[in-house]
Amino acid sequence: MTVLVLADHDLGTLSPATARVVAAVSSLGDVDLLVLGEGVDQIVAEAARLSGVARILVGQDQGFVTQSAEALVPVIARLASDYSHIVASAGAVGRDLAPRLAAKLDIQPITDIIAIHGPGRFDRPIYAGNAIQTVASAQPRQILTIRASAFSPMGDGGNAMIMPLPTDPVRTVAKMIAAHRTQADTPDLATARIVVGGGVSVGSAEGFKLVEQFAAVIGAGVGATRAAVDAGYAPNDWQVGQTGKIIAPDLYIAVGISGALQHLAGIQGAKKIIAINSDPEAPLVKLADIVLIADLFEAIPSLIEELAQRGIKP
Amino acid sequence: MIAITSDKCSPVYSIGRRQRSPLNSALRMARLSVSREVDFGRVTIAMPLPAVVTADLRLNTPRNAALPMVMKARQKKLDVRRADEFGVDLSPRVTIEKTTPPPARATGRTVDNVGALADEIAALHSGTEAH
Known part of the structure; x- marks a missing residue:
């Protein structure tokens, strides 16, 4: 069996999710990695180092730059007959293209997989992570999206063969008019080892800066609840939860977050959870491994000081 | 199924719901302009x-x-058809073997002050860096 993995990339570099997806599916068979983009030399070089990758198929065209499903799916569909599994990360691109590819190939896709038991048996969360479903598929081939944060990354040490893919010029009906990139120098939320999350109780965008400062001290990614995002305290793509990003860091520190179900759905994969909250009855306080009952406006500045005394500073 | 019914009814646009792909739309002439996350x-x-x-x-x-609109809508005749009339096989391709609760988390503990929390974070911090 051979597995085709679509490489996730952004701004000319391979996204950390790809190494995790490769690790997740390497038990299923040989892995071919498909890189579709324009000016992807660095991405291909990074991908070729991944252990467990047999071949890297490279398709280059200006039309691939937006990573739209409309542009990518025809290429993947043409390659499909050679593969037992066609796999993407369950990020924005994978979520976009899996349904389209599935319809084209008339295959029921299995999405957001968190464990692989065999070639046709997978675990996936349902009901916002409140239950885990084990599903079985006997279809001739599988279309899968993988929740990258549920798997450890594949290490380096590979030496994949690089194969250019002949592609026709890409034409799409939908055109990208504008892209608004959130400026942030914090680690990528989906794969950060430590994440600090802020809720609406920071009171203002200014208050949220305190959360960001604290995150910078410990080198953490920054997350936010939907309420904090809706209030305009934090950008949309920082939202963690059922309708935002699903994270699984080693450590999640929730600052002033009560813990609505929709937020908890996004953080259940965290290995350790610390909650700083003034309300001892908050759901997230009950869920956390370590709790400090305190007012965040007092606790965070003194915590930053205390950490500096222990040699932890930005 | 949707593809076939769309073919028969030729709608201007169909709107479904997906939780993960936020989108705002504005109709401009015969084009649709959308903003998505x-x-x-x-x-x-x-x-x-x-x-x-x-x-x-x-x-x-x-x-x-x-x-009044609800009452009016109730009086509309519903055209109910069987999927196989359209030549569509709706039998599931994926079977659900079991549904289980997620692994339970260990019970937590409360620290007394910021200093104690800083100790905990410092210990975890060096642990995560060591990976």
């Missing part, structure tokens, strides 16, 4: 109609139907 921020995409879009629950505030 992606991993790095937001993008604006334009396309000709007809188009299939999904909407995030933040797209708009729901409009409740007025009672």
Whole structure:
């Protein structure tokens, strides 16, 4: 069996999710990695180092730059007959293209997989992570999206063969008019080892800066609840939860977050959870491994000081 | 199924709902311009109609139907057909073997002050860095 993995990339570099997806599916068979983009030399070089990758198929065209499903799916569909599994990360691109590819190939896709038991048996969360479903598929081939944060990354040490893919010029009906990139120098939320999350109780965008400062001290990614995002305290793509990003860091520190179900759905994969909250009855306080009952406006500045005394500073 | 019914009814646009792909839309002439969330921020995409879009629950505030409209809607005749009339096989391809609760988390503990929390974070911090 051979597995085709679509490489996730952004701004000319391979996204950390790809190494995790490769690790997740390497038990299923040989892995071919498909890189579709324009000016992807660095991405291909990074991908070729991944252990467990047999071949890297490279398709280059200006039309691939937006990573739209409309542009990518025809290429993947043409390659499909050679593969037992066609796999993407369950990020924005994978979520976009899996349904389209599935319809084209008339295959029921299995999405957001968190464990692989065999070639046709997978675990996936349902009901916002409140239950885990084990599903079985006997279809001739599988279309899968993988929740990258549920798997450890594949290490380096590979030496994949690089194969250019002949592609026709890409034409799409939908055109990208504008892209608004959130400026942030914090680690990528989906794969950060430590994440600090802020809720609406920071009171203002200014208050949220305190959360960001604290995150910078410990080198953490920054997350936010939907309420904090809706209030305009934090950008949309920082939202963690059922309708935002699903994270699984080693450590999640929730600052002033009560813990609505929709937020908890996004953080259940965290290995350790610390909650700083003034309300001892908050759901997230009950869920956390370590709790400090305190007012965040007092606790965070003194915590930053205390950490500096222990040699932890930005 | 949707593809076939769309063919028969030729709608201007169909709106479904997907939780994860927030999208705002504005109809401009015969083109649709939408804003959607992606991993790095937001993008604006334009396309000709007809188009299939999904909407995030933040797209708009729901409009409740007025009672007279509800009564009127109830009187409309529903055209109910069987899927196999359209030559569509709806039998599931994926079977659910079991549904289980997620692994339970260990019970937590409360620390007394900021200093104690700083100790905990410092210990975990060096642990995560060592990976």
